[in-house]
Amino acid sequence: MKQKITIKTIAKELGVSTSTVSKALKDSHEISKETKERIQAYADYYNYKPNSLALQLRNQKTKVIGVILPKIVHHFFSTVIMGVEEGANEKGYHIMVCFSNESYKKEVETLKVLSNGSVDGLIVSIASGTLENKDFKHFGDLVAEEIPLVLIDRVVDEILCDKVVVDDVGAGYKATKHLLENGRKKIALLTTPKHVNVGALRRQGYEKALIEAYIKTDPNLIAEIDEEANISDQIEKVFEQDIDAVFAVNEIYAAKAMRAAKQKGHKIPEDFSIIGFTDGLISRYSSPSITTIAQHGFVMGKQAVELLIERIEKESEIYKPKKIVISSDLKLRESTKPSS
Numbered sequence: 001m002k003q004k005i006t007i008k009t010i011a012k013e014l015g016v017s018t019s020t021v022s023k024a025l026k027d028s029h030e031i032s033k034e035t036k037e038r039i040q041a042y043a044d045y046y047n048y049k050p051n052s053l054a055l056q057l058r059n060q061k062t063k064v065i066g067v068i069l070p071k072i073v074h075h076f077f078s079t080v081i082m083g084v085e086e087g088a089n090e091k092g093y094h095i096m097v098c099f100s101n102e103s104y105k106k107e108v109e110t111l112k113v114l115s116n117g118s119v120d121g122l123i124v125s126i127a128s129g130t131l132e133n134k135d136f137k138h139f140g141d142l143v144a145e146e147i148p149l150v151l152i153d154r155v156v157d158e159i160l161c162d163k164v165v166v167d168d169v170g171a172g173y174k175a176t177k178h179l180l181e182n183g184r185k186k187i188a189l190l191t192t193p194k195h196v197n198v199g200a201l202r203r204q205g206y207e208k209a210l211i212e213a214y215i216k217t218d219p220n221l222i223a224e225i226d227e228e229a230n231i232s233d234q235i236e237k238v239f240e241q242d243i244d245a246v247f248a249v250n251e252i253y254a255a256k257a258m259r260a261a262k263q264k265g266h267k268i269p270e271d272f273s274i275i276g277f278t279d280g281l282i283s284r285y286s287s288p289s290i291t292t293i294a295q296h297g298f299v300m301g302k303q304a305v306e307l308l309i310e311r312i313e314k315e316s317e318i319y320k321p322k323k324i325v326i327s328s329d330l331k332l333r334e335s336t337k338p339s340s
Helices: 007-014 016-023 031-047 054-059 075-090 104-114 126-132 136-145 168-181 196-214 231-238 251-264 279-287 297-313
Strands: 066-071 094-099 120-123 148-154 160-165 186-192 222-224 245-247 275-278 291-296 325-328 327-331
Touching: 007 031, 007 136, 016 031, 016 325, 031 160, 031 222, 031 275, 066 104, 075 094, 075 297, 094 104, 094 120, 104 120, 104 136, 104 231, 126 160, 136 148, 148 297, 160 168, 160 297, 168 186, 168 196, 168 245, 168 275, 168 291, 168 327, 186 196, 186 231, 186 251, 231 251, 245 251, 251 279, 297 325
Parallel strands: 066 094, 066 120, 120 148, 148 160, 160 325, 186 222, 186 245, 245 275, 275 291
Antiparallel strands: 291 327
16 A cells, blocks of 8 residues: 655655645646656655645635644733734734643644634644654644644744744843843743753853853752642742842743742842743732843734735745744843842
8 A cells, every 4th residue: 555645745755845746736837847747647656635625725715814822821922812913903814812731632633623724824832742742743744735834932943834933042141141230140040841942042041141251050050840740849949049049931930939039038139139031910010020021922923923924825936934033122120120
């Protein structure tokens, strides 16, 4: 029995683009007779059958864009949704928002449902479970079927599609440098497990700032938070170390660090400083309010939907994925002293 093949398989074997294969199988006048015959012969030999639902997706527009995000609880993702919705509405599109809840299985199932004709294209931030097991076949299948896809925030190089990301290394550097300028020397980092790449990139920025200040990175001051376990307990263990500041890669970790610091009797910001990530309500209304890195989720969402609609409406022969990097800003509040 011959193997089941996709447009991507044919393209790889014959050394052409997936777009060329797709157009050749549709007998497009843009493709030479020789190339069409070669592609058709290969497809016939392996009994290639196009995905009829995927073809429907491309040929009969729904004017709906699918958005799959890891979680609903983070302020950052709520601002991304707002940006996507505004950008979509300006172009006459609606959005359908789903959540993977960090599950690889749920992400695969949701992608399968949405890509079967429900939407014209997809905007996705990859689930933690997918990043952990490094299985991106479901995204590769979307790309092979030429379904428009934009990845945001959590992305991987293996998936050849458009991407919109924050300068996470630069953000980690800005936050740590500000703490150093506050006179802090023993800065703890509350981050994600290594497989969640945004946390790993922010850690790179943290370490870069320490190196510039001639401070050796202390592994005991870096806590990779497992969200399946008790977050507060893990953060409280960090305070068993001799520290004078915390850089947390999201505002939930930052708020819990502030609580732990107060329980230890630290005065904020007089003898202890805290910086978080994401300029949400928690950061603004904590007491004291939390200095934070603003990620500009609204801008990210709007940029992502503009890229996606461009792919949906302007198909091109040569596909060159774009990557947009959005810079972040440091929002100074009460949890750090002003730099002198």
